Amino acid sequence: MRLGVLDVGSNTVHLLVVDAHRGAAPVPSASHKSVLRLMRYLGDDGAISDEGIDAILTAIRGAVATAEEAGVEEMLPLATSALREATNGEEVLTLVERETGVELRVLSGEDEARITFLAVRRWYGWSAEQLLLFDIGGGSLEIAAGGDEQPDVAISVPLGAGRSTIGFLPDDPPTRDQLDALRTHAAGVLAEAREQFAALPDPAHVVGSSKTIRSLARLAGSVVDGVGSNERSLLRLRQLDDWVPRLAKIPADARTALPGITADRTFQIVAGGVVLAETMRAFGVKELEVSPWALREGVLLRYLDLLN
Secondary structure: OEEEEEEEOEEEEEEEEOOOOOOOEEEEEEEEEOOOHHHHHHHOHHHHHHHHHHHHHHHHHHHHHHHHHHHHOEEEEEEEEEHHHHOOHHHHHHHHOOOOEEEEOOOOHHHHHHHHHHHHHHHOHHHHOEEEEEOOOOEEEEEEOOOOOOOOOOEEEEHHHHHHHHHHHHOOOOOHHHHHHHHHHHHHHHHHHHHOOOOOOOOOOEEEEEEHHHHHHHHOEEEEEOOOOOEEEEHHHHHHHHHHHHHHHHOHHHHHHOOOOOOOOOOOHHHHHHHHHHHHOOOOOOEEEEEOOOHHHHHHHHHHHHHH
16 A cells, blocks of 8 residues: 655655555655755744644645545655644644645654654564664654563753754854864763663664764764675764764755765755764664664554554
């Protein structure tokens, strides 16, 4: 069957259309992406502005049109931290449903972590044993760990790349003091988060997912042979520590000349790199593997699992 996952995130509104059935990997057939960076539309009261709401409606209408053209049989629409935390989030959700016919399901941060963990587990398989997952979105950082399809611990902390950019890196390019302030803040948040994982076994694999991590891995990572002819992408902490200061010296509009840095991530890639480096440091991780599957694939897989 042809399914569509519509993900209204803090940075983009992204529709992924796949052909899928239970027991098989979903095969992408079409997509539609609009770059919003919703954090910039939040007022001092935490509400999404009228301009931001218009941008959301326009993006969702475009995604719906793509879904109709692609022959999507079932739409799986979801929203994450930006709408979850906006003080007028319920009003926006009601307006979206009235204007577009799309009823968005707002995921909690823990749900995001658990669903993404499911996707990563399916990608790596049972032989990967104990997994530790890092996933950096626009508004939040999800961390999960466990040996099964459902993680033993799954948390979300407010260290998303977009949120961290707006909160700590207002200049373009950012100053050294701004970068140091973000590092200090992230280290404090992560030290507390790390305690929740202290009783778990050491992971056999540490995995990063999300577009931010994939972008950083393409820029600074390594490709090694995997099983058979498959290649694995690795990102080492020392590579991040080498590249992030260099990225921070380049204006955002010039970063797209670098491999892996796309226009939808260029403004927040430095903050994403700082947060990822501090996360790896907090958990004692020297390198991580990069998963091509993340939240949207997890939503698809869970939907297929529930089919009769």
